[in-house]
Amino acid sequence: MRINPSIGPDRARAVFDEELQGITTDAALRDLRHRWLARSGSWVAGFMDLLAAAAPAEKKALGRGANELKRHVEQALGDREAALAATKRPEGAVDITLPGRQPSLGFRHPLSLIREQIGDIFSRLGYQVLEGGEIEDDYHNFEALNMPEEHPARDMQDTLYLATPVPPPAVPPPTRGRAPRTPQPLTLLRTHTSAMQIRQMERHDPPVRLVAIGPVYRRDNLDLTHTPMFHQVEGLVVGRGITLADLKGTLTSMATALFGEGQQVRFRPSFFPYTEPSAEVDIRCIRCQGAGCAMCKRTGWIEILGSGMVHPAVFEAVGYDPAEFTGFAFGMGIERVALLKWGVEDIRLFYENDLRFLEQFGR
């Protein structure tokens, strides 16, 4: 609009506000400032001229109106100037929305993560963590565990044997128990990490407090839930007065650490040759919280491990007095924990090493 102070300060203010609206550049803002505030020829200068010529009766009101307009214009221009400055890049600015330069950082294997977590849980509870050898002799894998030759329980774990035995590792011979004093050649792939526990007991007096972690092997065909190699963690506590209730407390605490606070656990009687009494442990289905779903076969519970009180025959094999000592033991598949924890539907994914899979579990 043409500069026309005769419309009065109030209408002029509306004109200014409208003109300010469209300003987006510094140049336009400079022009606007000139048009409204310049010493001569501007809206404000026009009002000053009007004021000088005004009748004494109108002078007071017009003066106040003109001053208010000037203050408003200065204030609004200042605000807009600051706002425009804020959107502007400073000298030498970069586009901070571009992606950062990430140093490459690898991903942990999910089984390795669980394995470490379990090791940490039990280290904190004062257990020693052992790994042991993956090829074993028949005595330590079966016989010492109350599974003599022709025992039906051997069918529970179909074994992979070596075509040619491998010489035993050069370790000091056992100091106690029934183990052959000359080390036996290693003939099979261990079907569980229990063999490690026997080897430890043969060389150490009670109390014992250990977990054995590592790969184990069974002659199972690959399918959604089976692999011929998998990872196991087994715990063993031996001492005076160790009870099944101690096992329950320990495993409940482990389940909570693995699956979250408030995780419910139940014990079901079962059978293993190396424990008596034996129990299988279920956790409340982590998908349906017990309501019943496909994952828990509508029972609300999911089996996660086998456990029990160490069988006296096992103590006798390692030379511990079963009248003096009791102990508990448990064994759990690490893949199974990973399957449940992350909802993985095919166990074979753990062994394909597909980066699209591995990159889902954090570093």
Place this chain on the structure above:
Amino acid sequence: MNVLLSWIREFVDVAEPAEEIGRRLSLRGLALEGLEAQGDDWLLDFDVTANRPDCMSVAGIAREIAVVFQRPFRAPHTRLAGAVRTHTAPSMTAPAVSIRIDAPDLCRRYVGAVADVRIGPSPQWMADRLTACGVRPISNVVDITNYVLLELGHPMHAFDHERLAGPAIVVRRAADQETLTTLDGKARTLRGDMLVIGDAARASAVAGVMGGAASEVHSGTTRIVLEAAWFKPQSVRATSKALGLRSEASMRFERGADLTAATVAMARAGELLEQTGAGRITAPFIDVYPEPYAPQPVHLAQPRIAGLLGMAVPEADVERILTALGFQATRSETGWRVIAPGWRVDQHRDVDLIEEIGRHFGFEHLPSTFPGVQQAPQPSDPRIARDQRARRIALARGFSEAISFAFIDARHASPFLAGAAPVALANPLSETFAVMRPSLLPGLLAAVSHNRRHGRRDVQLFEVGTRFSPSGESRALALAWTGLATPDHWSGQRRDVDLFDLKGVVEHLAEAFDAPLTFDLPAAHDLAADVLVPGRAATLHLAGTAVGVLGQATPAVCDGHDMPGTDATYVAELDLDALSRHSGALRMAQPLPRFPAAVRDVALLLDEHLSAAEVRGTILSEAPDTLVSVVEFDRYQGTGIPEGKVSLALRLTYQSRERTLTDAEVDTATDEVVGVLHISLGAVRR
């Protein structure tokens, strides 16, 4: 084990729905695996553990239900005791068969009975029950033997009396190579350690496993000999395994049959013959039973119960549970004297009794307690922390962690054997899993190939795992890298990985393990020479021992894993056991230097075949002790450099712990070094 609810209810009054029965038994040791409506009846499928052959029967499961629901159990032993007495009483009727046990170590009891029969189909109710439980109805007589097996868990067999030479039953070991055609029509060749039931002339059944075709009951049979016996579990198991022949009978015998139940089963069969009109037992049972059941009483000390379980069980409950399960428990001063019934072949010690008490009292009553600590924890396997350190470095350098099967295809293993024999499996699952890996690299290359075939060009993987050789196991770290050297970025230039990217990672590892590795040209018999591209391969040595390889995998090795494309894949493998054997000395901290360092850059013109190691070695041996580091910072060939030569620039840093070095002495030292390089290596300063 499949059981019908209606059949169970013949032994125990349990009105509760099938689902609740299943749920409660699952918490007492018999896990319900399946539940299926069958008209107005229910079929329950229980998972019976290997120690409980007594529960491979309707009566056995009913007994457990009776204990769980605290109802009376109609025990077959008790109900049929009268019939057994009648049939075993002295009688005028001459038995029409003779029975002899020649192998009493394998057959502790043999009960035989002669019955006259009219062969025909079974009544519908019986055929229906058998079918529901997965047994095909054949004829009334055969069906009765199967019905008794399912109901009481005691296997039975029927021979055609007419087809038994003698007529006689001889329980004996087979002759080696003796042959017999079993009921399934297959000719079997037997071994001398197998137990057979023979007649006067030949073998007519494999004891406890399967009957023979020649003495089979057929439509024209009018007289039979019924068998209810006890065979040694180990013998039945070995025979069944050797013949590859499993039957409902062998599965029960190999876990252990009830020695006291043979006559009970026979009495039940007699009852069913009459009930169904199939026939009648005509002569007294012949019971050859040289050494009757005499169980050892077990002393159960009362404090031992809470001592093992960690919960107290009231005396009344202890007695209720044991008695209901069929044990005889008599009070003694400190607890009970307990005798196990014949069907509880799993009972040997007090802990077995405590399990029975614990499971029926209920594991849900167990409190949660923790074992007390009596001593400081023993140290963990040192490999765990060591492997973790190796992992940390590999991860930090961008490698993701792989875990591969430890058994691989023999074809994939062979290039990695370095002259040694593979550790082969005697009974591998397949060709793919035939030998134990001699190296982690085949598995890692397979993983790289898998990723590349699934659209990933840039792959960085590592694995920490066990390798196998005829002398045993060793733990290694392996690395594989192909594609870009650093992740794609808008600012940068793309460059593919080369040998020195991977060598840097190996150098980091060596430093972390305090292991002064040398990178040497592979000798002819080295693994590196077999699997790595010549000229891009190194054998890693530590104190004179080969501890690993580094280089570019050969196209042949990559092709073996169907690696797509022609991009180079760099690999390294390090023996972690060897590395950790070497390191160990505690490192002491050094004070920071107080005097400034002096740096001199030297550019040399060298013969291009001269190795950097030789140049560096000469400098280090000739320079004064104040030379603290030598770094190659530029290497150049091309314009301005004569053919066959290379320009190598080195940065020499001098520093003293005692004083500030003067420019003059540093210059002199550098000139002297350059002089020696000129004389001994022909180097010319540029």
